[in-house]
Amino acid sequence: GAVVSQHPSWVICKSGTSVKIECRSLDFQATTMFWYRQFPKQSLMLMATSNEGSKATYEQGVEKDKFLINHASLTLSTLTVTSAHPEDSSFYICSADLGQGSTDTQYFGPGTRLTVL
Amino acid sequence: QKEVEQNSGPLSVPEGAIASLNCTYSDRVSQSFFWYRQYSGKSPELIMSIYSNGDKEDGRFTAQLNKASQYVSLLIRDSQPSDSATYLCAVYTGGFKTIFGAGTRLFVKA
Numbered sequence A: 001g002a003v004v005s006q007h008p009s010w011v012i013c014k015s016g017t018s019v020k021i022e023c024r025s026l027d028f029q030a031t032t033m034f035w036y037r038q039f040p041k042q043s044l045m046l047m048a049t050s051n052e053g054s055k056a057t058y059e060q061g062v063e064k065d066k067f068l069i070n071h072a073s074l075t076l077s078t079l080t081v082t083s084a085h086p087e088d089s090s091f092y093i094c095s096a097d098l099g100q101g102s103t104d105t106q107y108f109g110p111g112t113r114l115t116v117l
Numbered sequence B: 001q002k003e004v005e006q007n008s009g010p011l012s013v014p015e016g017a018i019a020s021l022n023c024t025y026s027d028r029v030s031q032s033f034f035w036y037r038q039y040s041g042k043s044p045e046l047i048m049s050i051y052s053n054g055d056k057e058d059g060r061f062t063a064q065l066n067k068a069s070q071y072v073s074l075l076i077r078d079s080q081p082s083d084s085a086t087y088l089c090a091v092y093t094g095g096f097k098t099i100f101g102a103g104t105r106l107f108v109k110a
Helices: none
Strands: A004-007 A010-013 A019-025 A032-038 A045-051 A067-073 A076-081 A090-097 A106-108 A112-116 B004-006 B011-014 B019-025 B032-038 B045-050 B054-058 B061-066 B071-076 B085-094 B097-100 B104-109
Touching: A004 A090, A010 A019, A019 A032, A019 A090, A019 A112, A032 A067, A032 A076, A045 A067, A076 A090, A106 B045, B004 B085, B011 B019, B019 B085, B019 B104, B032 B061, B032 B071, B045 B054, B045 B061, B045 B071, B071 B085
Parallel strands: A010 A112, B011 B104
Antiparallel strands: A004 A019, A019 A076, A032 A045, A032 A090, A067 A076, A090 A106, A090 A112, B004 B019, B019 B071, B032 B045, B032 B085, B054 B061, B061 B071, B085 B097, B085 B104
């Protein structure tokens, strides 16, 4: 149980284009999903917290107009990187929590590796 | 600012030995504590969770929590080369907020 999928697993795009990444909880409903970015040999960096049916909460320094997050249902959140540039190349990982009150456990998707040429 | 601190390593242990990974946290009211394993190029995988003081064992893994001292540890018995990875300590501080440590790299030498 607690399986999270991401699609695509990798994507290569040209500078200036937009890329959409999907995150799905397959066997549970996730009220809250999280989006992280990780550069090589660096730690996880939380980008935003996404709650179903409401606007995402972005971490300081993350551009909300560049990284559009939509949490349309209890099993799907999407991250769109708009007008991507080479510096946006990174490993993007989503997670979903089971929302079991105070124990909130996050389960991670397999990640999406984005390369912007 | 709430923090979770881990020694970045690398921690190198021989095959069959016990690997001991430590983590300290700053927020006293934290209730939930997690250890994740992350292989190079992969996403984190949950391996242990602990909520009460003391030890929790799961196979070769034992998590230890001491809320008074604000530290969490993970012991890996009979370490295998396949255990070589980065181990992330995570602390749920409430309000949809989980703080992750930067991780400790573990190398198990065959």
